[in-house]
Amino acid sequence: MYSATVPAAALREGPHEVVITLFRGDSCVTFPSGLHLKPSDWDYYGRSSWNLDVVGLETPLRLFDPARDAARLAFTRIGDAGRRGLFHLAFSGVTGQPVFHFELPANASGAGLADYTASLVIRDRIRAREEAIAGADEMRVRLRGLGPRQILHVTLMEDDGTSWSAAVTVHDTWEEQSLPLAAFTLGRGVLLPEGFPGEWNYWVAPPAGRGGRGDRPRIDRLERLQLSLRREDARGVTVTPDGYGVEVESITLGFPRPPARDPAGR
Incomplete structure (x- = not known):
């Protein structure tokens, strides 16, 4: 196993592409392409790299990006056969960005599911910001609602x-809501992927x-982000396709910014 440390001053804040070259004697190999060449060689033709974002301590942390994360989600099973999540990606008519279209499905009797949850593992993103993550506030x-x-x-x-929850009420126009982490209350998470058959061990206490x-x-121990729609919230609403749910453009963690200095530099 190899390890290396890059001084903080060596990279500017912003997105980077990284390759690693391992030297042994007179030979070398560059990863992730596996080529026996160095990037500085005139005939280097590798196109593979790792993406690395260098950020400041107060840079918001994106927890959910629909285009990147939709394929990584685990969903509540719909009956014994409905293993695939019911969602699709669309585009915001305001920003043009990809959005996650998420709706409450109906079961075989036509009633909405008691709970429909999408779960995303975010552990690596939290650990990548471990020096500052505890300061997120x-x-x-x-997002917007599919209706009022x-x-x-x-x-x-x-x-x-241990799970902490907040309920977000929205209507059919786009808005950004800020939820203080201190306002999240003890809730119930969902164990996904879900056991089969039935719903044993569904709720996590x-x-x-x-x-x-x-x-x-x-915050430094967060492992999953979960988005849930519940039948009890849809009282008086007939659950039909596109009838009850939300579209989500982004979810981020925010950090407090240091107070601005006055002109005298104080």
């Missing part, structure tokens, strides 16, 4: 199963010793 969600008064439950699940007075989300 808000979540920003840009649609409710999306946003849940942050820690690695021990906090372990013993968690969730008491004074307990708060441990």
